[in-house]
Amino acid sequence: MSNWIIYSIGFIAQILFSSRLVVQWVTSEKKRKVITPTLFWTLSLLASFLLFVYGYLRQDFAIMLGQSLTYFIYIRNLQLQNEWQKFPKLMRWFLLFVPLLIVIYYYNNNKIDMTLLFKNENIPVWLLILGIVSQIVFTLRFVYQWLYSEKKKESTLPFGFWALSLTGSILILVYAVLRKDPVLFIGHILGAVIYSRNLVLIKKYHD
Numbered sequence: 001m002s003n004w005i006i007y008s009i010g011f012i013a014q015i016l017f018s019s020r021l022v023v024q025w026v027t028s029e030k031k032r033k034v035i036t037p038t039l040f041w042t043l044s045l046l047a048s049f050l051l052f053v054y055g056y057l058r059q060d061f062a063i064m065l066g067q068s069l070t071y072f073i074y075i076r077n078l079q080l081q082n083e084w085q086k087f088p089k090l091m092r093w094f095l096l097f098v099p100l101l102i103v104i105y106y107y108n109n110n111k112i113d114m115t116l117l118f119k120n121e122n123i124p125v126w127l128l129i130l131g132i133v134s135q136i137v138f139t140l141r142f143v144y145q146w147l148y149s150e151k152k153k154e155s156t157l158p159f160g161f162w163a164l165s166l167t168g169s170i171l172i173l174v175y176a177v178l179r180k181d182p183v184l185f186i187g188h189i190l191g192a193v194i195y196s197r198n199l200v201l202i203k204k205y206h207d
Contacts, residue, residue: 007183010054014187016047021194024157034198036157038083045074049099054183060123063184066135071099073142080155123179131175138168159202166195 020043027035048067055063075095078084084092123131141164149155169192176184 006054006057009050009057010183011186013047013050013054014183016043016050017187018190020044020047021191025194025197028198028201032201032204034157034162034202036077036081036155038078038081041074041077041081041083041155045071045078045095048074049095052099058181060131060179063131063135065132066139069135069139070142073146076146077149077155080149080153127175127178130171131179134168134171134175137164137171141165141168157198159199162195162198162202166192166199169195 020040023037023043024035024040027037048071052064052067052071055067075084078087087095141161144164145157145161148158148160169188172184173188173192175181176188
């Protein structure tokens with residue numbers, strides 16, 4: 001597959017990720033406190049699927065790992081907001097099972113070369129480790145958010161979520177520069193600014 005198609009998929013995913021942040025940021029600025037609109041999770045779900053595909057096409061295990069860990073958390077947040085049930089049934093089945101079926105299909109047909117994913121000549125081991133650590137930190141924000149929301153029985157984005165977001169985003173920016181990946185770099189520049197702003201809003205709200 002040509003590079004322009006691969007990068008197009010990645011940029012579309014990042015545009016959707018950035019759009020969710022802009023929607024959340026604008027909504028929060030209007031309310032003068034951090035708000036979690038439903039559109040945030042809907043855009044997250046679609047973008048996550050596309051970025052997983054991008055990671056596979058780029059043979060970048062770090063990206064694939066990050067998206068695999070958060071995909072179903074996005075669905076769970078839509079359930080907590082009572083919005084998941086409003087999706088057409090066929091769409092729900094598609095979103096739930098197609099990602100799993102793709103992985104099973106490619107694995108069974110020997111199209112996923114685990115050695116290639118972990119030993120990409122373009123990614124030294126130390127850089128792969130940095131990428132994986134970055135994605136884990138960035139992903140932990142949603143694990144934290146999910147556990148926090150389950151405890152509160154409502155979908156919300158607490159202070160810890162934004163703190164982990166900012167930390168993970170900075171690490172991914174470093175990885176993107178070293179990896180020379182414009183998709184990750186452009187996607188996380190805007191994110192780092194919005195994460196910082198939300199931390200300021202939360203601090204003001206609690207003060």
